[in-house]
Amino acid sequence: MSDQSLKGSIITSRLIASIATRTTLETPGVLRLEPTIQGFLARLGPAALQNLRNPGSQDGTYRQNGVTATISGGTARVHLDIATDIAYTALDVAETVRRRVRENISHTGLTPGTIDVTILAIEPHRGAKML
Template sequence: MSDQSVQGSIITSRLIASIATRTALETPGVLRIEPTVQGFLARLGPAALQNLRNPRSQNGTYRHNGVTATISDGTAHVHLDIATDIAYTALNVAETVQQRVRESISHTGLTPGTIDITILAIEPHSGTTKR
């Protein structure tokens, strides 16, 4: 065994976005992450250039298909655009997603910051039968 210290992996905003996406999609009542035109245009902005210049930076913003994650000074902020199932109360789904994403972020060693949820659609689940 060596006494040399091993540097840990860096948690990036891209990883936080991935964790937030997976966590949201595993939440009952969430049908999908909803990409928007606004999100697509934002990805073409300055943050995209920053990600190209320094993709391993711990500080920064990552946007992809309805998810934005920003890490700033050890705090992770997330914005999710989601579609929910009409069989669930949208507010309850959003609150549950917020809570679960906060918990998931806390496991990375970062401090969870704001977790914003925008519900862009409320629709019947394709597997739901109509009465």
């Protein structure tokens, strides 16, 4: 056996954004993430240069299509902009997303901070028939 230690990977804000994206899109009642004009403009600002130079960092912010993930001092915070299915109660969907994202962040070793979910649209699922 070797005494050589295994090098762990650093959990980045980009990874947290990816985890939050996947978790959100797998939640029943979520139709999609909603990129906003505000998020688009933020990506064009100084944060865009940061993302180009360092695409996700252990301490910093990463933004992508309706998701903002920030890591600071071992705590991960996430903001999500989503569209929900009208067949589900929007408040229940948002709370489920928050709980699931919080749980998945805790598996990374980071402390889950604030998980904000903004519902920007409530609409019928494309495959659903309206009566």
